[in-house]
Amino acid sequence: MRKSTTFLAAILLAAAAGSALAQAWPTRPVRILVGFPAGQATDVLARIAAQRMSDATGQQFFVENRPGASGNIAFEMAARAAPDGYTLLMASSGTAAINPSLYAKLPFDITRDFAPVILMADIPQLLVVNPGLPVRNVRELIDYAKVRPGRIDYASGGSGLTNHLIMEMFKSATGLRLVHIPYRGGPPALTDLIAGQVSLMFETTVGALPHVRAGKLRALAISRAKRSSGAPDVPTVAESGVPGFDAAAWISMMAPAATPREIILRVNGEINKSLTTAEMRERLTGMGADPIGGTPEEFGAFHKAELAKWAKVVKDSGAKVD
Numbered sequence: 001m002r003k004s005t006t007f008l009a010a011i012l013l014a015a016a017a018g019s020a021l022a023q024a025w026p027t028r029p030v031r032i033l034v035g036f037p038a039g040q041a042t043d044v045l046a047r048i049a050a051q052r053m054s055d056a057t058g059q060q061f062f063v064e065n066r067p068g069a070s071g072n073i074a075f076e077m078a079a080r081a082a083p084d085g086y087t088l089l090m091a092s093s094g095t096a097a098i099n100p101s102l103y104a105k106l107p108f109d110i111t112r113d114f115a116p117v118i119l120m121a122d123i124p125q126l127l128v129v130n131p132g133l134p135v136r137n138v139r140e141l142i143d144y145a146k147v148r149p150g151r152i153d154y155a156s157g158g159s160g161l162t163n164h165l166i167m168e169m170f171k172s173a174t175g176l177r178l179v180h181i182p183y184r185g186g187p188p189a190l191t192d193l194i195a196g197q198v199s200l201m202f203e204t205t206v207g208a209l210p211h212v213r214a215g216k217l218r219a220l221a222i223s224r225a226k227r228s229s230g231a232p233d234v235p236t237v238a239e240s241g242v243p244g245f246d247a248a249a250w251i252s253m254m255a256p257a258a259t260p261r262e263i264i265l266r267v268n269g270e271i272n273k274s275l276t277t278a279e280m281r282e283r284l285t286g287m288g289a290d291p292i293g294g295t296p297e298e299f300g301a302f303h304k305a306e307l308a309k310w311a312k313v314v315k316d317s318g319a320k321v322d
Contacts, residue, residue: 025057025085025260025262025263025266026057026059026085026086027059028059028086029059029060029061029062029086030053030059030060030061030062030085030086030087030088031061031062031063031064031086031087031088032046032049032050032061032062032063032064032088032089032090032253033064033066033074033077033078033087033088033089033090034046034063034064034065034066034067034074034090035066035067035068035069035070035071035072035073035074035075035090035092035095036065036067036071036092036157036185036186037065037067037184037185037186037187037188038063038065038187039186039187039207040157040185040186040187040204040207041092041123041186041204041206041207041249041251041287041289042071042090042092042251043063043065043090044206044287045090045120045121045206045251045289046063046090047063048274048280048283049061049090049120049253049271049274050062050063052270052271052274053267053270053271056270057270061088067184067185068184069158070094070095070099070157070158070159070160070161070321071092071094071095071099071158071161072095072099072103072106072107072108074089074090074095075089075091075095075096075106075108075110075114076107076108078108078113078114078254078255078256079107079108079109079113079114079256079257081256082256083255083256083257083258083259083260084259084260085255085259085260085263087255087256088117088253088254088255088267089114089253089254089255089256090251090252090253090254091114091251091252091253091254092161092162092249092250092251092252093162093248093249093250093251093306093310094157094158094160094161094162094163094164094165094249095161096110096114096252096254096303096306097303097306097307097309097310098160098161098162098165098310098313098314099160099321100307100311101307101310101311101314101315102159102160102314102319102320102321103160103321104320110307111307112257113256113257114254114255114256114257115254115255115256115257115258115259115264115296116252116254116296116297116299116300116303117252117253117254117255117264117267117268117271117296117299118252118253118267118268118271118272118293118294118295118296118299119250119252119292119293119294119298119299119302119303120251120252120253120271120275120291120292120293121250121251121284121289121290121291121292122248122249122250122289122290122292123204123205123206123248123249123250123251123288123289123290124204124205124222124223124224124228124248124249124288124290125162125163125166125202125203125204125205125208125222125223125247125248125249126202126203126204126205126208126209126212126219126220126221126222126223126231126234126288127141127170127200127201127202127219127220127221127222127223127237128193128200128201128202128203128208128211128212128217128218128219128220129141129193129199129200129217129218129220130193130194130196130198130199130200130217130218131215131216131217131218132196133199133200133218135220136218136220137220137221137235137240138220138221138235138237138240138241138242139240139241141200141220142174142176142241145176145177145178146175146176149176149177150177150178150179151179152178152179152199152200153178153179153180153181153197153198153199154167154178154179154180154181154198154199154200154201155181155182155183155189155190155192155193155198155200155201156180156181156182156183156189156201156202157182157183157184157185157186157189157203158182158183158184158185159180159182159319159321160319160321162247162248162249163186163201163202163203163204163249164180164182164319165247165310165313165314165317165319166202166223166247167180167201167202168313168317168319169245169247169313169317170202170237170242170245172316172317173242173244173245174242178200181198186203186204186207187207189201189203190203190207190208190211190217193217194211194216194217202223204249204288204289205222205228205230205231205287205288205289206287206288206289209230209231209287209288212231219231219234220234220240221234221235221236221237221240222234222235222236222237223236223237223245223246223247223248224236224246224247224248225238225245225246228288228290229285229288229290230285230286230287230288230289231288250292250306251289252299252303253267253271255267264296265296268295268296271293272293272294275291275292275293276293
């Protein structure tokens with residue numbers, strides 16, 4: 001009986017200590033690493049999360065942009081950071097689900113070095129073209145590009161990112177020969193697309209919709225199997241003559257492995273609360289993003305499935321990055 005009482009007391013003491021840790025944290029500023037430039041979809045959601053956490057805790061949460069290597073630089077920094085709750089990481093589908101299959105060697109292990117925090121949003125991608133390209137729908141694009149094999153450039157935010165692989169899926173499904181021009185993030189790629197330096201690209205609704213609404217780009221289709229609430233007039237790729245086409249980016253938050261669970265649960269809880277408010281849902285859907293939320297475990301299971309899904313896409317496309 002004494003042993004049972006002692007064991008129960010130890011459990012209660014540990015639980016109390018964990019609760020106290022979560023309540024005391026943070027006592028200094030917390031950085032949120034982003035592997036892409038300011039203005040890219042991952043950065044936009046990072047700043048939303050930072051503001052929410054700052055308001056909830058009374059402590060500063062700030063975004064630190066470390067673009068380059070398709071997001072791998074920020075991931076490596078997070079993997080090496082102390083797991084004390086003062087470094088968080090915004091993770092996109094490209095870096096977290098595609099890169100592990102795309103790169104022969106990475107300076108981190110995606111399943112060993114990171115803990116899931118929350119899946120924040122699902123973000124469809126728009127197939128957008130420079131208005132000077134004489135096409136107004138997917139069928140016209142296919143016809144135009146087929147008689148110009150290897151002469152039409154498409155941009156991406158970087159080799160191996162989701163918009164690169166989605167275009168590879170599109171090329172495979174349509175038999176088109178397009179030339180890939182990788183950039184260091186979505187914003188500079190969009191800048192060159194608007195300027196006519198490249199002809200087309202897939203880009204997140206978050207990044208592309210403002211330019212479409214301003215008339216600087218033309219949207220041909222959306223990558224998801226169903227239309228987006230943020231762009232209901234834009235048809236899907238599938239209904240535009242490429243049946244079965246369905247792909248999207250997603251954005252989440254992770255933390256260095258061994259970050260105290262109590263801290264992870266507190267961040268998860270605060271962001272979940274934010275995602276359920278009408279203001280936040282309207283803000284995200286207005287950008288073309290669908291808010292998700294859920295537990296760390298649900299995100300972990302989703303991430304595992306995404307790793308398997310994109311591994312097949314990478315293998316089928318033959319895409320490789322050294």
